[in-house]
Amino acid sequence: MNYKKLSRRPLLKAMGAASTLAAVETLFPPWSRLTAADAPSGELSGNTINLTIAETQVQIGNRTTTAKTINSMLPGPIIRLREGQDVTLNVTNRLKESSSIHWHGVLLPPEMDGVPGVSFAGIKPGETFVYKFRIKQYGTYWYHSHSPGQEQAGVYAPLIFDPIKPDPVQYDREYVVVLSDWSFQPEAAMISRLKKRAGYFNFQQRTLRELASDLAEYGWKPTTDNYMMWARMRMEATDLADATANVYTYLMNGRTAESNWTGIFTPGERVRLRFINVGAMTFHDVRIPGLKMTVVQADGQNVQPVEVDEFRFGPAETYDVIVMPSEDRAYTIFSETLDRSGYTRGTLAPRPGMSAPIPERRPRPLRTMTDMGMVMPEGKEMPGMKVAMDKNMKAGGKMAGMEMSHDSHEGHDTGKMPAPAQHDMQKMAGMEHGGIPGSVPVRHGPDMHGSGNQTIPQVTRARLDDPGIGLGGSGRRVLVYTDLKALEPFNDTRQPQRELEIHLTGHMERFMWSLDGKKYSQAHEPVRFRLGERLRWTFVNDTMMEHTMHLHGMFMQLENGSGDFLPSKHTVLVKPAERVSVAI
Numbered sequence: 001m002n003y004k005k006l007s008r009r010p011l012l013k014a015m016g017a018a019s020t021l022a023a024v025e026t027l028f029p030p031w032s033r034l035t036a037a038d039a040p041s042g043e044l045s046g047n048t049i050n051l052t053i054a055e056t057q058v059q060i061g062n063r064t065t066t067a068k069t070i071n072s073m074l075p076g077p078i079i080r081l082r083e084g085q086d087v088t089l090n091v092t093n094r095l096k097e098s099s100s101i102h103w104h105g106v107l108l109p110p111e112m113d114g115v116p117g118v119s120f121a122g123i124k125p126g127e128t129f130v131y132k133f134r135i136k137q138y139g140t141y142w143y144h145s146h147s148p149g150q151e152q153a154g155v156y157a158p159l160i161f162d163p164i165k166p167d168p169v170q171y172d173r174e175y176v177v178v179l180s181d182w183s184f185q186p187e188a189a190m191i192s193r194l195k196k197r198a199g200y201f202n203f204q205q206r207t208l209r210e211l212a213s214d215l216a217e218y219g220w221k222p223t224t225d226n227y228m229m230w231a232r233m234r235m236e237a238t239d240l241a242d243a244t245a246n247v248y249t250y251l252m253n254g255r256t257a258e259s260n261w262t263g264i265f266t267p268g269e270r271v272r273l274r275f276i277n278v279g280a281m282t283f284h285d286v287r288i289p290g291l292k293m294t295v296v297q298a299d300g301q302n303v304q305p306v307e308v309d310e311f312r313f314g315p316a317e318t319y320d321v322i323v324m325p326s327e328d329r330a331y332t333i334f335s336e337t338l339d340r341s342g343y344t345r346g347t348l349a350p351r352p353g354m355s356a357p358i359p360e361r362r363p364r365p366l367r368t369m370t371d372m373g374m375v376m377p378e379g380k381e382m383p384g385m386k387v388a389m390d391k392n393m394k395a396g397g398k399m400a401g402m403e404m405s406h407d408s409h410e411g412h413d414t415g416k417m418p419a420p421a422q423h424d425m426q427k428m429a430g431m432e433h434g435g436i437p438g439s440v441p442v443r444h445g446p447d448m449h450g451s452g453n454q455t456i457p458q459v460t461r462a463r464l465d466d467p468g469i470g471l472g473g474s475g476r477r478v479l480v481y482t483d484l485k486a487l488e489p490f491n492d493t494r495q496p497q498r499e500l501e502i503h504l505t506g507h508m509e510r511f512m513w514s515l516d517g518k519k520y521s522q523a524h525e526p527v528r529f530r531l532g533e534r535l536r537w538t539f540v541n542d543t544m545m546e547h548t549m550h551l552h553g554m555f556m557q558l559e560n561g562s563g564d565f566l567p568s569k570h571t572v573l574v575k576p577a578e579r580v581s582v583a584i
Helices: 008-025 187-196 208-218 220-233 383-394 422-428
Strands: 048-060 063-070 079-082 086-093 102-104 128-134 139-144 156-162 173-182 249-252 261-264 271-277 284-287 293-298 301-308 310-313 318-323 331-337 343-349 402-404 498-507 512-515 535-541 547-550 556-558 571-574 579-583
Touching: 139 271, 139 318, 156 173, 156 271, 208 220, 208 383, 220 383, 249 331, 249 343, 310 318, 535 571, 571 579
Parallel strands: 048 086, 079 156, 173 271, 261 343, 498 535
Antiparallel strands: 048 063, 086 128, 102 139, 139 156, 173 249, 271 318, 284 310, 284 331, 293 301, 293 318, 331 343, 498 512, 535 579, 547 571, 556 579
16 A cells, blocks of 8 residues: 555544444454454353353444343353363343343253243342353353343353363364344334234235236136135244244344354365354254355264255254365355245355355245145145145245145145055154154144144154255255264163153244143143153144254253164254154
């Protein structure tokens, strides 16, 4: 630069822009800043760690707002500890309301779990609670408030435990990638609006213009049959998410897509990305165009490496992947929401300031009768289903299936249900995956699981090899639960001594969610586990929406047909009308 030719006005302007950028950068935790290069800075470690929960001014896109934060950061600071270490965490609450910290997926004494009203009384304003426990595991986890509305308002952060033994995952560089959903509306206000009108935030419902387009493309009968089918059920085929991009701003490491969080690499390096979904309601579909991802951990536990192009994960799940960028160019880390209403992105690049194109957005899919667990008579023509099936294919999904009156079989684009073959019956029963427990379709009787349940599927079955709505038909390999195999056999291979079944229920029109038809306030009797027993617990999703289920203080072995190599997870995703069995 020729400094003699730089006039005073441009110089002052440049200095002002630089100082503004520097001020904005201080609002983000050090490990998430644009110039992040080597191992994340700003980590907290040691045997004693101090955390403070308080209100802080933060930058979300081009707006400055107030968040509830940990140590004045959004996300909060990375805590990095070692397996076998004893740690003391002093958590001080500077809010005007009670608060808490839950250590998500961590094996610890119940009184240290951090759930107000269950494991402790909460942290009152101005008080400090002392958490003490030993680290009994390795991997990628996170910690967050378990007090109403605070997690979504910013009280969340990464948690990493390094293994005692040599790490089987080899990498040259690592980054934590935290995906979150931020709302400028308080959570209580959002819930109030959802309870007053279902679909309050859903601006992707079908319109007259779409009806006219469908009539032109598919004809009168298939289109009207499809629309009337949903009208009779008083449900929406576009009911994919309760809170959408209309109310959420999706963040990557606290940054919007425009702010473009960037991780630096040297071509040829093995880069470990620790993905954490801290969203309150959002399911993310993650891909890096131009790079394969090798999944090496699920929920902090090592798995046999599996190469994929894309994965979906729900609130509270984590995945560690290895990528190996070999070219001297930028790559986009792209995360699109399940309902396709929004996205966030970041960048992997050899130098700061670089970016890569955002991939083409996919259209939103439509719910099908598979999501409803509906049964249709064998061989019956279903012209209305062709509309949803075709749109799902265009949205990047595979052909949606249907349940028949006595079996399960994937439908074809003719909308006619063919007679099942023996192969399909075996697949339905899970025999192709070594006999997956809980996979056999179950007919529900008149039991609606309590007055708090709106509807109930006619058939539920395992869908562990199904990538989910809007995925699996684009030519990209999508991670499915049957891909997950533990790196080493779990030390307890006993057959379950007892089996339990719990139904995920709810009334979508009233935004009321429940287990076995009972809201939390109605659940007076606990589900009892016996110390030392081997237990099978089957989650049955009776709703039309995806849910993640998390058990505190323990791992679940996902019964996905992997024999002695069942993967351990602390959170499992249960699709609509699906049965997912875990061993505890």
